[in-house]
Amino acid sequence: MKNPIEALNKIFDSRIRLGVMSVLIVNDSISFNELKQLLELTDGNLASHLNTLEQAQYLKVQKSFIGKKTNTTYILTELGRHAFKAHLDALEKMIKGI
Amino acid sequence: MKNPIEALNKIFDSRIRLGVMSVLIVNDSISFNELKQLLELTDGNLASHLNTLEQAQYLKVQKSFIGKKTNTTYILTELGRHAFKAHLDALEKMIKGI
DNA sequence: TGAAAGTACTTTGTTTTTCAAAGTTAAAGT
DNA sequence: ACTTTAACTTTGAAAAACAAAGTACTTTCA
Numbered sequence: 001m002k003n004p005i006e007a008l009n010k011i012f013d014s015r016i017r018l019g020v021m022s023v024l025i026v027n028d029s030i031s032f033n034e035l036k037q038l039l040e041l042t043d044g045n046l047a048s049h050l051n052t053l054e055q056a057q058y059l060k061v062q063k064s065f066i067g068k069k070t071n072t073t074y075i076l077t078e079l080g081r082h083a084f085k086a087h088l089d090a091l092e093k094m095i096k097g098i
Numbered sequence: 099m100k101n102p103i104e105a106l107n108k109i110f111d112s113r114i115r116l117g118v119m120s121v122l123i124v125n126d127s128i129s130f131n132e133l134k135q136l137l138e139l140t141d142g143n144l145a146s147h148l149n150t151l152e153q154a155q156y157l158k159v160q161k162s163f164i165g166k167k168t169n170t171t172y173i174l175t176e177l178g179r180h181a182f183k184a185h186l187d188a189l190e191k192m193i194k195g196i
Numbered sequence: 197t198g199a200a201a202g203t204a205c206t207t208t209g210t211t212t213t214t215c216a217a218a219g220t221t222a223a224a225g226t
Numbered sequence: 227a228c229t230t231t232a233a234c235t236t237t238g239a240a241a242a243a244c245a246a247a248g249t250a251c252t253t254t255c256a
Contacts, residue, residue, distance in 0.1 A: 003138045005117045013111050014243085019103045019192065026195035032204060040101050045244055047205055052242095063204095068252070070203055088193065094117065095186065097124035112214085130233060143215050145234055161233095167224075168232060 007090035009083055011056055016041065016049045021076075021084045024059065029073040050074060058083055105188035107181055109154055114139065114147045119174075119182045122157065127173040148172060156181055 012018055019039050023030055030038075036046050053059045058080030062073045076084075110116055117137050121128055128136075134144050151157045156178030160171045174182075 003136065004120065005113050005137055008113045008116065010113065013113055015103050015106045015108065015111055016243090018106065018189070022102065022192045022195070025193060033202090036204095038101060039103055042245060043203085043205065044207085044246075048243080070252080072204060091116070094120045095123060097120070114214090131231090134233095140216060141232085141234065142217075142236085146214080149234095168222080170233060 004090075004094040007086075007094070009087040009090075011052065011058070012084070012087045014049065014052075016045070017053055020049065020053060020074075021058070021080070024074065024076045025081070025084065029062065029075040032072045032074070035074070053080070056080075056083070102188075102192040105184075105192070107185040107188075109150065109156070110182070110185045112147065112150075114143070115151055118147060118151060118172075119156070119178070122172065122174045123179070123182065127160070127171040130170045130172070133172070151178070154178075154181070 012021065016039060020035060023035065023038065032046070032050075035041075035050075036043065039046065041049075050059070054061065056079075057077055059074050059076055062075060064071050064073070110119065114137060118133065121133065121136065130144070130148075133139075133148075134141065137144065139147075148157070152159065154177075155175055157172050157174055160173060162169050162171070
């Protein structure tokens with residue numbers, strides 16, 4: 001058996017980033033504020049995890065206005081979707097001992 | 099939807115600890131050396147992750163002799179098995195958006 | 197109109213975690 | 227005697243996580 005750890009994506013070690021990805025897999029997009037409330041995080045902490053994900057090009061940011069309020073929403077990139085899927089596949093294989 | 103992150107076990111954030119648990123779910127027991135080779139880790143790194151898992155009472159250590167060499171093997175506790183299962187269940191639910 | 201509150205950050209600094217490398221102990225091989 | 231192996235522990239450095247405070251701009255409320 002080859003080292004099963006290599007196949008896991010280091011970026012998804014974090015529970016928070018896993019949470020963000022899961023939310024975005026199910027929902028097309030989600031706003032900063034919704035994420036903050038859902039995941040119960042401080043602004044800074046959330047922003048930095050989002051930044052990690054954005055650096056990896058796993059998500060894109062869309063800035064718009066709702067009425068006159070700024071609204072920042074996040075959506076998965078194809079790269080992000082694939083990376084997450086690959087990670088979950090690797091995890092499943094690892095657990096099943098394949 | 100409630101905060102999905104809470105249900106994830108912080109101890110399983112680490113790829114290495116996930117790897118150890120996966121190996122032990124499939125194999126009844128495994129030795130320090132086998133783990134070290136399988137997961138391609140330094141002694142110290144592996145030992146410290148095993149220690150984290152042991153502190154959480156997720157695994158037990160068994161010391162014995164093979165011939166006249168010391169042999170340390172690790173096995174899951176029931177607590178560890180359940181904690182891992184719970185983590186995987188939580189992860190699955192999170193991803194599926196339940 | 198002026199104060200408070202909301203959005204979406206960035207910055208700062210502390211705490212926690214990770215990890216490699218070196219040291220340790222004890223026994224075995226040569 | 228010297229080296230090797232097993233299974234650590236210790237040390238120290240680097241990276242990551244996090245909270246709190248600061249920022250800039252806007253809006254809402256009194």
